[in-house]
Amino acid sequence: MAGKKREIQLQAVIDNQSLWDEMLQNKGLTVIDVYQAWCGPCKAMQTLFRKLKNELNEDEILHFAVAEADSIVTLQPFRDKCEPVFLFSVNGKIIAKIKGANAPLVNQKIITLINEERKIAAGEMVRPQYHEVALVDSDSEDAGETCSESVDEPYSIVIINPDAVIARKVLEIKDKIIDAQFVIEAEDKRLLTKEQVRYFYSQTANEPDFEDFVSFMTSGLSYILVISQKKEQQPPWGESEANSEMEARETGRPAGDGQVAGMKHKQDSLHEYMGRQHLSQFCDIEENITNTKLIDIFFPDFKRMKSIKLEKILALLRPYLFYEKKEDVLNIIQEEGFKIMMQRQIVFSEEEAQTLCKEYENKDYFENLIENMTSGPSLALVLLRENCLTHWKQLIGPSTVEEAREHLPESLCTRFAMESLPINQLYGSDSLEAAEREIQYFFPPQHTVALIKPHVSPEQREDILTLIKEDGFDITQVKEVLLTEDKADKVYFKIKGKAFYKDVLEILSEGPSLVMILTKWNAVLDWRRLMGPTDPEEARLLSPDSIRARYGRSILRNVVHGASNTQEAMETINNMFEGLLPENPDED
Numbered sequence: 001m002a003g004k005k006r007e008i009q010l011q012a013v014i015d016n017q018s019l020w021d022e023m024l025q026n027k028g029l030t031v032i033d034v035y036q037a038w039c040g041p042c043k044a045m046q047t048l049f050r051k052l053k054n055e056l057n058e059d060e061i062l063h064f065a066v067a068e069a070d071s072i073v074t075l076q077p078f079r080d081k082c083e084p085v086f087l088f089s090v091n092g093k094i095i096a097k098i099k100g101a102n103a104p105l106v107n108q109k110i111i112t113l114i115n116e117e118r119k120i121a122a123g124e125m126v127r128p129q130y131h132e133v134a135l136v137d138s139d140s141e142d143a144g145e146t147c148s149e150s151v152d153e154p155y156s157i158v159i160i161n162p163d164a165v166i167a168r169k170v171l172e173i174k175d176k177i178i179d180a181q182f183v184i185e186a187e188d189k190r191l192l193t194k195e196q197v198r199y200f201y202s203q204t205a206n207e208p209d210f211e212d213f214v215s216f217m218t219s220g221l222s223y224i225l226v227i228s229q230k231k232e233q234q235p236p237w238g239e240s241e242a243n244s245e246m247e248a249r250e251t252g253r254p255a256g257d258g259q260v261a262g263m264k265h266k267q268d269s270l271h272e273y274m275g276r277q278h279l280s281q282f283c284d285i286e287e288n289i290t291n292t293k294l295i296d297i298f299f300p301d302f303k304r305m306k307s308i309k310l311e312k313i314l315a316l317l318r319p320y321l322f323y324e325k326k327e328d329v330l331n332i333i334q335e336e337g338f339k340i341m342m343q344r345q346i347v348f349s350e351e352e353a354q355t356l357c358k359e360y361e362n363k364d365y366f367e368n369l370i371e372n373m374t375s376g377p378s379l380a381l382v383l384l385r386e387n388c389l390t391h392w393k394q395l396i397g398p399s400t401v402e403e404a405r406e407h408l409p410e411s412l413c414t415r416f417a418m419e420s421l422p423i424n425q426l427y428g429s430d431s432l433e434a435a436e437r438e439i440q441y442f443f444p445p446q447h448t449v450a451l452i453k454p455h456v457s458p459e460q461r462e463d464i465l466t467l468i469k470e471d472g473f474d475i476t477q478v479k480e481v482l483l484t485e486d487k488a489d490k491v492y493f494k495i496k497g498k499a500f501y502k503d504v505l506e507i508l509s510e511g512p513s514l515v516m517i518l519t520k521w522n523a524v525l526d527w528r529r530l531m532g533p534t535d536p537e538e539a540r541l542l543s544p545d546s547i548r549a550r551y552g553r554s555i556l557r558n559v560v561h562g563a564s565n566t567q568e569a570m571e572t573i574n575n576m577f578e579g580l581l582p583e584n585p586d587e588d
């Protein structure tokens with residue numbers, strides 16, 4: 001049929017502009033092999049595509065196409081090239097490009113993008129604001145766009161080891177790094193996997209105590225930083241300052257601290273600087289990385305993370321709007337791509353209302369406003385989005401209805417105006433600093449205790465840790481513990497007298513459990529929600545997205561544990577982490 005795409009096996013053949021335009025209507029991901037008429041599509045990659053099609057089994061959202069550069073105007077820049085090019089179109093937008101038949105890279109890209117589509121469909125992730133890739137065939141362009149093999153500026157990776165994290169050295173190290181004109185491009189506190197440690201330290205894999213070192217590095221939380229140097233600025237320390245005494249110290253790690261002696265000897269600027277700051281024993285540094293593979297193992301989405309800066313702000317629906325139009329506003333918030341990280345109803349005290357409404361204090365309706373603000377619950381939200389602060393401000397409009405009607409008639413201020421009170425019924429933080437303060441105030445962090453049980457596989461454990469982070473928890477402390485009877489009593493004192501306790505002990509004796517302190521606002525209840533009902537069967541019915549529904553096998557092999565209330569949480573934390581709980585959850 002004329003104008004209809006011809007499906008040849010797994011790839012649609014696109015050989016004119018109108019088929020190209022039609023192909024851009026595909027939902028989800030389309031992987032396009034751009035080929036030249038004289039040499040044909042890349043046969044070598046077809047095996048990979050077929051395998052992925054079968055394994056991923058996502059025909060609705062995963063499409064493959066071959067597109068002939070010579071007959072499609074859009075693909076003109078790729079004409080007369082001998083190397084194949086693969087384009088990745090998501091909902092009609094070309095968001096990535098890989099040059100050459102690089103099967104591992106193409107494979108990884110497809111899996112990442114399909115996993116994203118799945119999460120977006122399940123409501124677990126907001127669609128990222130993709131940047132469209134420029135369709136030009138210059139080598140420099142490729143390096144930037146493909147999120148792949150090389151980066152345009154060198155980075156350094158710093159790993160702050162678990163002992164240093166416990167000793168609360170992270171802030172000091174970060175401050176020193178910033179003082180020295182470095183930019184922290186990405187950071188994360190996490191439990192490293194053995195694979196990550198082995199890869200990062202592969203140069204010392206032949207050291208006799210390497211496996212002990214791997215165990216040490218995976219025994220608690222590490223802190224990972226990707227840093228770059230500020231452009232056009234010299235580091236403030238002089239090379240001539242080199243301190244021979246310090247160098248001598250750097251080349252030999254103190255024995256018995258759980259680390260391989262002389263693990264890293266690379267003497268260059270950052271490393272030297274950390275030495276002079278007496279900080280090199282707390283962290284390991286790999287400098288001047290231009291190959292992203294090392295960054296990818298810690299931050300697979302580094303390129304995108306760099307281009308998309310997610311921001312968090314506090315937003316408010318004042319009492320009238322909350323009471324009358326909550327659903328309408330929440331729908332708009334979702335449609336505009338904001339993710340609601342936390343929400344709670346708050347009845348403000350007079351003092352709080354006065355602080356929040358300071359900008360109106362000279363208006364004649366101020367008293368009326370304070371009365372309104374304290375009259376019933378407002379809805380406080382923590383919103384997350386790229387460019388969140390500006391987007392929210394633009395969406396809600398100015399602070400008074402008069403201004404909004406004149407300058408921004410489309411804004412929510414105009415749409416949800418209330419005649420008796422001429423101010424914006426919505427509020428948003430004025431700056432990111434204010435947002436941090438306001439979030440901390442209205443959503444004060446709470447600690448809970450969580451356990452990942454021994455029967456969980458390493459892959460499942462990784463998945464669970466990711467779910468925990470995606471839910472907004474900070475993993476404040478972690479340790480692996482074999483919960484023998486005496487130790488299990490410290491966690492499960494609540495069920496000691498129950499008939500099934502001996503079965504619980506048996507399950508726990510199968511291997512080490514991962515005991516964690518999780519921190520966020522409402523942590524105790526939120527962790528119980530994320531775990532799901534005790535029995536995985538019931539969880540699958542009542543809470544199919546919960547951890548127990550996804551990974552639980554039986555009531556005893558139900559994957560995770562959590563404190564039932566704040567008192568139990570604090571008692572267990574004191575039992576398991578004596579003295580290791582920071583008073584201020586933000587301390588490290």
Ligand SMILES: Nc1ncnc2c1ncn2[C@@H]1O[C@H](COP(=O)(O)OP(=O)(O)OP(=O)(O)O)[C@@H](O)[C@H]1O
Pocket residue numbers: 494495500503504533534555556557558560561562563564
């Ligand atoms: N009826 C039962 N039969 C067998 N095992 C049970 C039973 N009830 C609970 N358990 C096991 O004992 C653990 C602790 O029981 P508890 O009553 O404290 O459950 P919970 O508060 O829902 O879950 P958890 O304390 O593990 O977060 C459960 O996680 C489960 O593995």
